[in-house]
Amino acid sequence: MSFNKDLLEKLMEFNKKNSLKFTLYVNDEIYPITSTSITNSPIPVNEPTTRGGVYFSDKFAYKMKCVIEDLSIVPLLTNKMLGPNTEFGELKITTNIESEGKSISLEIFTNLTNSIQTPNSIELGMIIVKLDSV
Numbered sequence: 001m002s003f004n005k006d007l008l009e010k011l012m013e014f015n016k017k018n019s020l021k022f023t024l025y026v027n028d029e030i031y032p033i034t035s036t037s038i039t040n041s042p043i044p045v046n047e048p049t050t051r052g053g054v055y056f057s058d059k060f061a062y063k064m065k066c067v068i069e070d071l072s073i074v075p076l077l078t079n080k081m082l083g084p085n086t087e088f089g090e091l092k093i094t095t096n097i098e099s100e101g102k103s104i105s106l107e108i109f110t111n112l113t114n115s116i117q118t119p120n121s122i123e124l125g126m127i128i129v130k131l132d133s134v
Helices: 005-017 071-077
Strands: 022-026 029-033 035-042 049-051 055-057 060-068 091-099 102-117 122-133
Touching: 005 035, 005 091, 005 102, 005 122, 022 060, 022 071, 029 060, 029 071, 060 102, 071 102, 071 122
Parallel strands: none
Antiparallel strands: 022 029, 022 091, 035 060, 049 055, 060 122, 091 102, 102 122
């Protein structure tokens, strides 16, 4: 994981107080995100470990849940999901926050851990692995 925890905490706090616009990029396609939550929560490991020889997992992770109403994304997620698939890809999400009176553009890179599809939307569960200001 590669991110500035102070910047991530600012993002989390700003997201709680404001209605941020998040955008997801998958295979050169752009998908608007209708709602987003970011939390720091435990994951089911007893100690920091490499999971399945594929990715590193700590005892706590910064997690994102995002809802997307454009269901054309569903077939594109097959190769992005963690699990038995060892060749997965990161998802890129962008947003802007304000800090000390300045607008900061952020790129958030995540690993997709699960998805829940309804007739009108899909909710993505992700772990944040990288955060960059651009």
